[in-house]
Amino acid sequence: MTTSTAAPGRGPAASALLSPSTPTRPRPSLNGTAVGLFLTALLAAAVWSTIDLRINVASILDSLSNAADFVSRMFPLDFPPAVELALLIAETLAIVVLATALAVVLSIPVALAAASTSGRTRAGRGTARSLIVLCRAVPDLVLAILFFRVFGLGALPGVLAMGLHSIGMIGKLYADAIEELDRGPVDAAEAAGATRRQVVWATVIPALMPQLIATALHRFDINLRTSVLLGYVGVGGIGLAIADALRTLDYQRGMALALVVLALCVATELLSGAVRRALMRRSGTEPARRGWVLGRRGGGAGEDTGAVGIAPPWTVDRIRRFLSIGAVAVILAASVVGADLSADRFWAGIVDLPRTLGLFLPPGTGGILPELLEQLLVTVQIALSATLLGAVIAVPVGVLAARNVVPDATVHTSARMFIVFVRGIPELIIAIVLVVITGLGAVAGTLALAIGAVGLLSKLIADSLEETDVRVQEALRASGATRVQVFCSATARQAAPSFIAHVMYLLDTNIRSATLLGVVGAGGIGFYLLNASRVVQFDVVTTIILMILAVVLVVEALSVWVRSSVR
Known part of the structure; x- marks a missing residue:
């Protein structure tokens, strides 16, 4: 006969909690x-x-005394005439729209190549991921300086700089979203004999559409802020006007334009947030009705009916999507006109690119390497302290x-x-x-x-x-x-x-x-x-x-x- 002994001062329940079978907190791993x-x-x-x-x-x-002096020199605010202000806003929005659109167009194929579920080879996925990391790592200001040397002053360097840098964020988010998609529709389309292009357009892109739009809106918001910074290196719009005003110590005009930028950013933030919430609410109810139905390839023995696209009926949702696409096309066309892009200047810059790149190579220090290292440390310190x-x-x-x-x-x-x-x-x-x-x-x-x-x-x-x-x-x-x-x-x-x-x-x-x-x-x-x-x-x-x-x-x-x- 065996007798069980409980720990002194503890009842059976407490003893059970101390039994060897009770799970204990795992030891912390080395990592x-x-x-x-x-x-x-x-x-x-x-x-x-x-x-x-x-x-x-x-x-x-x-610094409070300086703040009081600055405020006294800032008021009254000096806004530009209405027509001039409207043109500055239109130019800024045109540059930001084109940069965001360029980033989205380039990010989709990069994301498809980078995602583990859609990338064809490991080498291709690694290359695409490396490209995404590189685009994120190189600041858009650096790209703008390079493109200004290649294409000259104007909106084009800003569009290219913000567009290519945005691939680092948009491409990563798109690739992650593709990897999280349900494989069921993709497998069904492949089993029906659809080509890779048909699978992408009929299953991946429609299912990804809410994420595509939401991410593009978020990046548009970021690019609007960045456009102000690029004005300091020559990109047109409100950013350039602010830079010119502050260089001449015209704080009344500079701060008035800064207030306009603030209003634009807040409005964009509220609008994009509302659109993203609406998209996410609708995305939960529409997947079954989204896209086209793929026909079967190969019905009976020796039969090849081909891949037949059956168009969906013109429902209210489809009409809304059609009108939205039309509106986007009109905005893009207006942005091209508003940004005053020149195809001749673009091709001239491409032709002259090898000579321009030769100016940047090989790297040099200009005899100030110690100062550069010191300022690099200051940059890291600023980031750490601000965080x-x-x-x-x-x-x-x-x-x-x-x-x-x-x-x-x-x-x-x-x-x-x-x-x-x-x-x-x-x-x-x-x-x-x-x-x-x-x-x-x-x-x-x-x-x-x-x-x-x-x-x-x-x-x-x-x-x-x-x-x-x-x-x-x-x-x-x-x-x-x-x-x-x-x-x-x-x-x-x-x-x-x-x-x-x-x-x-x-x-x-x-x-x-x-x-x-x-x-x-x-x-x-x-x-x-x-x-x-x-x-x-x-x-x-x-x-x-x-x-x-x-x-x-x-x-x-x-x-x-x-x-x-x-x-």
């Missing part, structure tokens, strides 16, 4: 430990960067904007509107204002990126919190947990991996943005990049481009590693 150490080191580097760059309350307070400061502010804002965390409609709606407003302000405009207030240097760049980070990271945090499993939260509430306990024990823990991934994405983005803001004197290596291009030291431009590319690729690789490890 998980490495990620934890890396994130700790990254936080320490961000704190050190903030201290080293002298980003503190005292330095900000010292840290932005995250500190974005976390509470994102929490207040999450509907499942803060049920009060007034609070989370106000937080969402604040996010939309902050996201609508181009970082370049913030940097310009801060350069005037705080002076040239890294302080202005850091604070500008930190403010921009609040808009982006707050939205990502709010969306991640709202996407958590509500069943776990409801179970805790049913057991008597308070709202704070539910948030800390369930909601925040579920969203923690996404938060880490978002922060790494933000750091990746800030590295590029810190380079670009240097153009307006906001610190970092971007200032040297613009100066080298202006004094025709294209060999130094190449060296700076390679330095930026190396840092961006390293940061991107680390970001991919961290994001994949915390999923």
Whole structure:
């Protein structure tokens, strides 16, 4: 006869919890430990960067007198005449529309080649993925400088620069979306004898259409902000007008135009958000009716009926799609006219391309390599500090904007509107204002990126919190947990991996943005990049481009590693 002994002071239930069969928390893996150490080191580097760059309350307070002086010189705002302003807006929108359209057209075949479910060979998929990474890594400002040398001044360099750079984002999102599609319709079409082109057009593209449109709208929003920056290197539109005004210290005209850009960005953000929500609502009900029905190839023995396309009836949805396509065609045609693109200039630039590229090779340092390395470090410091400061502010804002965390409609709606407003302000405009207030240097760049980070990271945090499993939260509430306990024990823990991934994405983005803001004197290596291009030291431009590319690729690789490890 055996007797069971319970642990002293514990009942049978407690003893059962201590039995060997009870699952225990798994030991952390070597990869998980490495990620934890890396994130700790990254936080320490961000704190050190903030201290080293002298980003503190005292330095900000010292600039308050400059801020008051700037405001006094900014008012009254001087808006251009209505016709001139309308032409500037039309030119800017034309450039952004064409750049986004170019990116979408080029990204679709690249994404099909990069996706594991549609790419034909491993080598082809690897090449397509490498092209996507390269397009993301090279800032659009760098591409614009190159294209200005090839094609001269005008809208064409801006369209090509923003279009090719956008492939890095659009191509990746499209490839990921293709890999997540249901294979059923594709397999059915292939079994019916459809060719690869028919499979793509009849199954992949229709199923991907909501994602295609939503991503294009999001990229249009980003390109609208970027067009302001490219005005500093000669791209037309409002960006060029702002650059000209601020170079002559005409703050009344420059800030008036900046306010117009803000209104355009906020309107675009609200419009694209509404369209994306409408698309996502409709996409859940339309897949069964979408596209064309493929006929069978090969009916009986020796019979080949071919692939027959049966057109769907002219329903309200099909008429709406037809009108939408027509509207897009009209907008593209108007944009070509509004941007004043020249085919002759394009082909002349292509013919002269080998000679132009010879100006950039081989790379050179111009005798200032130590300064370039120092400014590259400053660029990284700006990105680290801005990410840290932005995250500190974005976390509470994102929490207040999450509907499942803060049920009060007034609070989370106000937080969402604040996010939309902050996201609508181009970082370049913030940097310009801060350069005037705080002076040239890294302080202005850091604070500008930190403010921009609040808009982006707050939205990502709010969306991640709202996407958590509500069943776990409801179970805790049913057991008597308070709202704070539910948030800390369930909601925040579920969203923690996404938060880490978002922060790494933000750091990746800030590295590029810190380079670009240097153009307006906001610190970092971007200032040297613009100066080298202006004094025709294209060999130094190449060296700076390679330095930026190396840092961006390293940061991107680390970001991919961290994001994949915390999923």
